[in-house]
Amino acid sequence: MIAFGALFFLFAGNVSDLAPAWPPWIPGQPWAYVAGAVLAAGGLAILLGIRARTAAILLGSIILLWDLFRDVDWIRFLSTTLDIAKALALGGGAFVVAGTFPREERSAGGVSPALRPLDRLIPLGRFFLAPQMIIAGSEHFIYAKFVFDLVPSWIPWHPFWTYFTGAALVAGGVGLLLRKTARLAAALLGAAIFIWVLVLHLPRAFAYANANEWTSVFQALAMSGTAFILAATPLRKPTREG
Numbered sequence: 001m002i003a004f005g006a007l008f009f010l011f012a013g014n015v016s017d018l019a020p021a022w023p024p025w026i027p028g029q030p031w032a033y034v035a036g037a038v039l040a041a042g043g044l045a046i047l048l049g050i051r052a053r054t055a056a057i058l059l060g061s062i063i064l065l066w067d068l069f070r071d072v073d074w075i076r077f078l079s080t081t082l083d084i085a086k087a088l089a090l091g092g093g094a095f096v097v098a099g100t101f102p103r104e105e106r107s108a109g110g111v112s113p114a115l116r117p118l119d120r121l122i123p124l125g126r127f128f129l130a131p132q133m134i135i136a137g138s139e140h141f142i143y144a145k146f147v148f149d150l151v152p153s154w155i156p157w158h159p160f161w162t163y164f165t166g167a168a169l170v171a172g173g174v175g176l177l178l179r180k181t182a183r184l185a186a187a188l189l190g191a192a193i194f195i196w197v198l199v200l201h202l203p204r205a206f207a208y209a210n211a212n213e214w215t216s217v218f219q220a221l222a223m224s225g226t227a228f229i230l231a232a233t234p235l236r237k238p239t240r241e242g
Helices: 002-010 030-048 052-071 077-098 116-142 144-148 158-177 182-208 211-232
Strands: none
Touching: 002 030, 002 211, 030 052, 052 077, 052 116, 077 116, 077 211, 116 144, 116 158, 116 182, 116 211, 144 158, 158 182, 182 211
16 A cells, blocks of 8 residues: 555556646646555555554555545446456455454544444455455466467466466455465465565566555565465454454
8 A cells, every 4th residue: 555655656646547637727636646645545544553443444445445436437337347256355355454453443433433433344355355356367368369379488288387377366366255264375376476476476576666566566566465365364254243
């Protein structure tokens, strides 16, 4: 979240369609700076343990709202499905992180009563992450020729790794949906995505040094971290108390 916030500031001029249009008489992309500040502040709060559960719940809610109003385009739904799933995974990941902090935070007052109903979303984190894995895996088959070129040149058998990775992502996503396999699927997905960060995403980010590549790095890190938390957390059913 901190990295995303920094990227919004660094590349504010290239951030479009983030929110409703700013009045034309105000120069620049102010929404990008507002969004960047929100993400960075939320990430810092979690990192420093300052009302971390509240910060994570707010981040998750904001990301899901952005997803609803920015990414969901019923006219171009199929072409925006992956963006919708990514935001869903990141928003759900924030709720997963919230679940790692005590319900009654040490700071006075604990979680605001207005946010407590959102606690019900915390056990649903794996259901937020699963669609992203299934859709991303499917696209390895749909856009196989494009993915061939993403595999580092020093790794042989590009077609094999493209299809194997696609199948693994789909299987992992399905595994997340099934209670008996959810934690194992999460552990394997977390490890696989982290390896891809080291082997694929970071080298590309340093080579091309643009906002898209660095965004991919931190998206993958966030999803890997979410998967590891899910793997380490015993499953519990949603309750009336969240």
